[in-house]
Amino acid sequence: MNKFSKHSLDCMEERIISRESIVAILNKETDVIVYPSTRDEDLDLYFGKDGVKYLLVVYNRETCTIVTARNMRKNEKEIYNEVIHHEKEKAN
Numbered sequence: 001m002n003k004f005s006k007h008s009l010d011c012m013e014e015r016i017i018s019r020e021s022i023v024a025i026l027n028k029e030t031d032v033i034v035y036p037s038t039r040d041e042d043l044d045l046y047f048g049k050d051g052v053k054y055l056l057v058v059y060n061r062e063t064c065t066i067v068t069a070r071n072m073r074k075n076e077k078e079i080y081n082e083v084i085h086h087e088k089e090k091a092n
Contacts, residue, residue, distance in 0.1 A: 001064065002026060008066045017069050021050035025057050026066070031084045047072060047080050054080060 002023065004012075012022070024030055025048035037043035037058070046057040054072035059065070072080060 002059075003063070003065045005065050005067055008068050011068050011070060015070060017053070017055060017071075021053065021055060022057055022066055022069055024048075024050055025055060026059060031087075033080060033083055043067065047076060049080070 004019070004022075008022075011017075012019070025032055025046050028048075030048050030050055032046055032048040035045045035047070037045055042060050042062040044059050044061055046059055048055055048057070054077045055069055056072050056076065057069045058067040060067055
């Protein structure tokens with residue numbers, strides 16, 4: 001069971017991001033790319049798209065806590081789209 005930190009809930013409210021979107025990304029119900037954080041070995045960065053929103057979810061795998069969530073930056077969206085496109089081509 002994933003826990004939401006107070007910070008993540010505040011950010012999600014401010015950025016109009018639903019809990020359902022975050023859970024869908026963490027459960028990989030949509031196209032997701034996961035990278036380990038270079039700053040903290042307990043954190044993973046989940047890049048995913050839920051509907052029209054491109055989201056980044058910072059997740060602590062040791063405590064099963066969503067640390068924060070935000071919209072992807074422009075360069076992150078470009079990389080995400082390239083990787084997902086490449087993965088789908090490779091699968092066909």
